[in-house]
Amino acid sequence: MTKEIQDRTWASLPKEAREEIRLIFLMPSKYDYPQSIRRCLLDIYGDNITSDTEPEEMLMVKRSFLITQYKEAKEREKQEVENGAIEMASQYLGMQRIMNILFGDKCLFDKEQSCVSISTPTPKYHIGKKIVWLGKERTISAVYPDNPIMYEFEGCTGMLTEDQIDSCNNPNAELEHRLEQTSVQVEPKYKFSLGQKVILHFYGGETGIISERLPPQDGIVWNCYKVKGLPHHIWRENELDPYDNPILTYHVGQRVRVIKDTNLAILHKIGTIEEVPVDAHHDMYKVRFANGYAHLEASKLEPFTEPTPKFNAGDKVKIVDKAIVTFGNTATIQGYAGKESENMYWVDDKIGLYSESQIESYTEENKE
Known part of the structure; x- marks a missing residue:
C-alpha cells in the first residue's frame, strides 16, 4: 500500500x-x-498512527443520498423551467453544478442502474402542510420518498404513510397514542454522575473523572461516558466501576506478620507494607520481605510491633540452655537481631546467635 x-x-x-x-x-x-x-x-x-499531526478533516456523504439529491434538483429544475420560474430553475441548476464539482460522476447512477427506469412516487403532501389528527393540527416537517412515502411531523418522532393521513377522518386511537408517546424523550438512567471518580477497566485500572454522559452508542445496550484526559475515547458503563476511598487496615511502612497463607515460605514471616489498595473493591496489600514480596489480603496479616529488647549491646550474659554445648558459658551482647518467635541477640563471635530464653543476665549469684 x-x-x-x-x-x-x-x-x-x-x-x-x-x-x-x-x-x-x-x-x-x-x-x-x-x-x-x-x-x-x-x-x-x-x-x-504514531504521528502527532492530525490530517485535514474530510466530509463524507452516502452516495445514495447524493444521487437522490442530484436527481431531485434536476427534476425540480425542469419543473421550474416549464412553469416559467427561471430564477428558481437557476438555483436548482447551481445545486447540480456544485455537486458535480465536488463529486463528479458519483452523482449519477451506475451504468447498469441508469439503464433501468426508476419510478419515483410523487408525494401527495409537502413540507409545511397542516393536517388535523384527532382534533390536533400537525405540520409536516419532512417527506421521505420511499415506497410507501413516509411523512414526519413537528414534535413527533413517529412517521405516517399517506394512507394513514388520508384516514384522519377515521382516526386510529392506537396510532395517535404512538405519535404522542414517541414525542417524549426519556432520559437514560445513568449509573455515574458528572464529576464522579471512576476506575477505568482495560486501561491498567487507572482512575478518571466523568466529563460527559452519552446514551447507548452504535446499538450497544450500555450507557456511555467520556472522562477527562481522554476526550475522544468512549467508555461503556460496564467498563467502569465507582471509585470509593478504601478504609485501610494497614498503611505504607507498617510492619506486619503473615498469619495464614498457602505459601509456607512466607507464613509467620514479618514484612513491611509497600503498597495499599487503590479502591474499596480491592483488599490486596503488597508486603515486602527480606527476599521478595507478596500481595496479601488484610485478613492474612496482623500488625507486628517491634519488641523491646531485654538486653542491650555490651550487657554480660550467661548461657542457661542446657540443650546446647555452650551451657554455662558467659558472653557479651553484641546487638539485637530482631524477633522471630522471641527476641534474638548476637553475642560473642565464638558463641553466635541466641534467643532471649537461652540467656540471662550475668550476676555474682549465677556466675557458678
Missing part, C-alpha cells in the same frame, strides 16, 4: 476512530491484542 493511500485511508477515519486505533497500537498490553494486529494496523495506516 502506497503512502498516499495510507494517508487518505487515515484521513477518512473520524477523529474518535483514529484515537482508538492509537490506543490499540501504542498500548497493546492493555487491550490484550496480539502483535500481528499492530503490524496489520501499521501496514494499513503507516506512520500516521
